[in-house]
Amino acid sequence: MTSQGSAVLARPFIRSALVALVCLALLAVSMAGQGTARADSSGSSRVGPINGGFEEPVVDGQIPGWDQRGGAAGGSSVVTDPVHSGQHSLRLDDPESDRSYGLMSDRMPVRAGHSYQLSLRALIERGAPTLYVYFYDADGRQLDVESANYTDEPAGEWTQLRLDVSAPEQAATASIYLYSNIARISTFYVDEVNLTHTHAPLEVTDLGTAFHSPNVRLAETDVLSDGTPVGYVFSDGEPVSFNVVDLRTGELLDSHDMDAYSIAASVVVDDDDSVYLSVRGPNDGSLWRYDPASAEMERLASRIAGERMLRSLVIADGMLFGTTYPNAKVFSYDLDTGAIHDYGSVVDDGSYAWGFGMIQDNLWVGTGTNPHLMVLDPDTAALAEIPLPEEVTQAADFITRVQQLGDLVLVSFSPGGAQNTAIYDLATEQWIGSIGGTVGPWTAASSDGLSYYVGDGTVRAFDPDSRQSLDIGWTESGLAEELDGTNAMSLVELGTEAFPGETLIGYRADGTIWRYNLAHGAGDVIDSGIVGAPATVHSVGTGGDGDIYFGAYLSAGVMARLDPVTGQLEQLAGPKQADSITAHHNRTIVGTYPGADFHVALGNRDWEWGQNPAHVLGLGRDQYGQDRPVSLVSTGARVAAATIPNYGELGGALTLFEPNSGTYQVHRNIVEDQSITELAYRDGLVYGGTSIHGGLSSEPTQDEAELFVWDTRRDRLVSSSVVVPGAEVIHALAFDHDGDLWGFADNGVFFEYDVERGEVARTVSTPARVSSNWGRLSELYLHPDGRFYGDSGGRLFRFDPETDEFVTLMTDGAFHSTLDTAGNIYFADETNIYRYVP
Numbered sequence: 001m002t003s004q005g006s007a008v009l010a011r012p013f014i015r016s017a018l019v020a021l022v023c024l025a026l027l028a029v030s031m032a033g034q035g036t037a038r039a040d041s042s043g044s045s046r047v048g049p050i051n052g053g054f055e056e057p058v059v060d061g062q063i064p065g066w067d068q069r070g071g072a073a074g075g076s077s078v079v080t081d082p083v084h085s086g087q088h089s090l091r092l093d094d095p096e097s098d099r100s101y102g103l104m105s106d107r108m109p110v111r112a113g114h115s116y117q118l119s120l121r122a123l124i125e126r127g128a129p130t131l132y133v134y135f136y137d138a139d140g141r142q143l144d145v146e147s148a149n150y151t152d153e154p155a156g157e158w159t160q161l162r163l164d165v166s167a168p169e170q171a172a173t174a175s176i177y178l179y180s181n182i183a184r185i186s187t188f189y190v191d192e193v194n195l196t197h198t199h200a201p202l203e204v205t206d207l208g209t210a211f212h213s214p215n216v217r218l219a220e221t222d223v224l225s226d227g228t229p230v231g232y233v234f235s236d237g238e239p240v241s242f243n244v245v246d247l248r249t250g251e252l253l254d255s256h257d258m259d260a261y262s263i264a265a266s267v268v269v270d271d272d273d274s275v276y277l278s279v280r281g282p283n284d285g286s287l288w289r290y291d292p293a294s295a296e297m298e299r300l301a302s303r304i305a306g307e308r309m310l311r312s313l314v315i316a317d318g319m320l321f322g323t324t325y326p327n328a329k330v331f332s333y334d335l336d337t338g339a340i341h342d343y344g345s346v347v348d349d350g351s352y353a354w355g356f357g358m359i360q361d362n363l364w365v366g367t368g369t370n371p372h373l374m375v376l377d378p379d380t381a382a383l384a385e386i387p388l389p390e391e392v393t394q395a396a397d398f399i400t401r402v403q404q405l406g407d408l409v410l411v412s413f414s415p416g417g418a419q420n421t422a423i424y425d426l427a428t429e430q431w432i433g434s435i436g437g438t439v440g441p442w443t444a445a446s447s448d449g450l451s452y453y454v455g456d457g458t459v460r461a462f463d464p465d466s467r468q469s470l471d472i473g474w475t476e477s478g479l480a481e482e483l484d485g486t487n488a489m490s491l492v493e494l495g496t497e498a499f500p501g502e503t504l505i506g507y508r509a510d511g512t513i514w515r516y517n518l519a520h521g522a523g524d525v526i527d528s529g530i531v532g533a534p535a536t537v538h539s540v541g542t543g544g545d546g547d548i549y550f551g552a553y554l555s556a557g558v559m560a561r562l563d564p565v566t567g568q569l570e571q572l573a574g575p576k577q578a579d580s581i582t583a584h585h586n587r588t589i590v591g592t593y594p595g596a597d598f599h600v601a602l603g604n605r606d607w608e609w610g611q612n613p614a615h616v617l618g619l620g621r622d623q624y625g626q627d628r629p630v631s632l633v634s635t636g637a638r639v640a641a642a643t644i645p646n647y648g649e650l651g652g653a654l655t656l657f658e659p660n661s662g663t664y665q666v667h668r669n670i671v672e673d674q675s676i677t678e679l680a681y682r683d684g685l686v687y688g689g690t691s692i693h694g695g696l697s698s699e700p701t702q703d704e705a706e707l708f709v710w711d712t713r714r715d716r717l718v719s720s721s722v723v724v725p726g727a728e729v730i731h732a733l734a735f736d737h738d739g740d741l742w743g744f745a746d747n748g749v750f751f752e753y754d755v756e757r758g759e760v761a762r763t764v765s766t767p768a769r770v771s772s773n774w775g776r777l778s779e780l781y782l783h784p785d786g787r788f789y790g791d792s793g794g795r796l797f798r799f800d801p802e803t804d805e806f807v808t809l810m811t812d813g814a815f816h817s818t819l820d821t822a823g824n825i826y827f828a829d830e831t832n833i834y835r836y837v838p
Helices: 013-033 390-395 620-624
Strands: 046-048 066-068 076-079 089-094 101-105 115-126 130-136 142-149 158-166 173-180 186-199 204-209 216-223 229-235 240-246 252-258 263-269 275-280 287-291 296-301 309-316 319-325 329-334 340-345 352-359 362-368 373-376 383-385 398-405 408-414 421-425 430-434 439-442 451-455 458-463 468-471 486-493 502-508 512-517 522-527 536-542 548-553 558-563 568-573 578-584 587-592 597-602 614-618 626-634 639-645 653-657 664-668 675-682 685-691 707-711 716-721 730-735 741-745 749-754 759-765 778-782 788-792 795-800 805-810 815-819 825-828 832-836
Touching: 076 101, 089 101, 089 173, 115 130, 115 173, 115 805, 130 158, 142 158, 173 186, 186 805, 204 568, 216 263, 216 486, 216 502, 229 263, 229 275, 229 486, 229 502, 240 263, 240 275, 263 309, 275 309, 309 352, 352 408, 362 408, 390 408, 439 486, 451 486, 536 815, 536 825, 548 578, 548 587, 578 639, 587 626, 614 653, 620 626, 626 675, 639 685, 653 675, 675 730, 675 741, 685 730, 730 788, 741 778, 741 788, 778 815, 788 815
Parallel strands: 352 398, 536 578, 578 626, 730 778
Antiparallel strands: 046 186, 066 101, 076 089, 089 186, 101 173, 115 158, 115 186, 130 142, 130 173, 204 832, 216 229, 229 240, 240 252, 263 275, 275 287, 287 296, 309 319, 319 329, 319 352, 329 340, 352 362, 362 373, 362 398, 373 383, 398 408, 408 421, 421 430, 439 451, 451 458, 458 468, 486 502, 502 512, 512 522, 536 548, 548 558, 558 568, 578 587, 587 597, 597 614, 626 639, 639 653, 639 675, 653 664, 675 685, 685 707, 707 716, 730 741, 741 749, 749 759, 778 788, 788 795, 795 805, 815 825, 825 832
């Protein structure tokens, strides 16, 4: 993949800047008579607002330079006490929980593509302020808005609030909005409001898309009214696509990019051929309908039952029923009227309602992360529980599938271990064992009552009458080598001479489809024509060969490698999700999700995923309760790994392993009930940052994150302490030239840790707040110029430890950044890789 040359990231800034300069020249004349703030003529970087210190006299109740928006008159007033500087400050009082209050500044000139910082002093009595910066074009049309809510600031003392923003394309003016939202009662004081220009847009080089491939994880099958057998195939990526494939020929009949979404969530087909589906990433709980006759896609509703994700869907008697996350709800959607009914949460201790089926006119609902099997009467809303067998409750976190097969109900759970599908007898109302082995995708019942499933590397059938698993001759079919990557299966009648009767269809991650005819015991593989899309960049790290590697999020199995000398990107085979990457001598170490697995590649051998890198170690959800390896660091002879625990669990682990032999030691709960989110190493000591948060759907028991020191020679804890009071996560760590450790926390505080004294030397408050519970989307590294660079929550920043100067270089679109030996910085947006030379 070749470089696309020097470009300015994401926007045509040069053209916009020229337009903005013309607009500024015109605005300089027009604004004088409009009460709009003027740029500071002193040569400083301040651009406004007028009366930012609230020192100008109030005239007839009007605060010069400001206009009250929202709330009752008098909600904003100028006062003489308290003040931070001068003689006056602003008091904003919001006494009502059902109304919002705010004060909007007059507009100030800005330049498109340039970066600005809003700063002010605030003293909070109650509640919390929210800051907005609105951007407008030369005609006064609103283009964009950026905001921040300050809920963790100390009360009763003056503190500085800052918000870094970037003016969008065609922006000509901006306004500041001081706000208390509709649900909050607040009283706070504001002084010294300033919007300052910080820097022009960065010049960066777009090196291209990191990885691009089909990524099929969900599919469904139907036969249309005209007899055409079709596969409805989702390909995850940026964006996720919905594809209609003719299963007789492989022809792609229709395709819809679901713009702004990246992952397929659920799908079901009605008797009239209508397809109901949901996608996520972002998670907005939307339900869509696809009409194969008109080839139109329609959004039916969003935030169904107030939920973020629709997990599973079924249709019965003209009603669509669904399950949700994060409150484990069940809902109904009337297919005729569009009426929605929220049945509420089916359990009190779960967030996922996942496994789902209509069994004997009742809805059976499997939950997680605490597994339950609930039975809901859709007519009366009566709720009952079927106790799960002990082998399920001891092993499982989720009940993932529920399906009736004759007089039996198959119930799958995760994680499974040696077996993952229990069988419930409806006649006796008893659990009667399991299918045996690890069961993957399965089908509905065939015409002879069998269900076909992927299990332990082959395809078998399950007979509900004999309650036996049957060999179907898959090994001898000629398709045995085509099973890998199969994520969904269906039965369908293709209606062709070559495929009489029922044919088993398998949808693979790479977009190909295998077809196995039950009558002939043979089949073939067809290409669906699905183009796929760029996968989401999820991780970055330098390998043992000096190249920079990028991991993907929930992919079909890809990574990317960047040669920092030539700037060339190369797509590689890889894991479905690489959470962390690091160098260990000449080796490249890759940590993968799920189950916290680790893979090692030798730098002097060709890359071949599965062989080089080879799998050397897996911690696993069952044995150690670990799931996500978020940080790796070389410690000389061994590699140290920081992990996040399994769903619903607390207590991450520090694991030290030897990459050649795979021998390892796991140390869980170094800080009680906290995950380990970031590692740094120096002189035999591992320094680890923690998070009070555990796996998804867990509830913290601790209040503050800590920094610990671990002696790798003696394998013992040296110390552990809170370094940033009030912080919930320590996101990133790096050493400076003097050997002291620097890090930053989720509340934006940078800290310097004196490794000799074992204590915090100083802290610096910055706008670099991050909302990730696990320290994701943040890096920190020392540049040869002595300053730190990094990213946090999409912003690219620079921090000077000598002067405490913090500069936001980009306000968004910068994730997973790293540094090469020449001092070049590489970062990603959702899909592409960029180079920035400081």
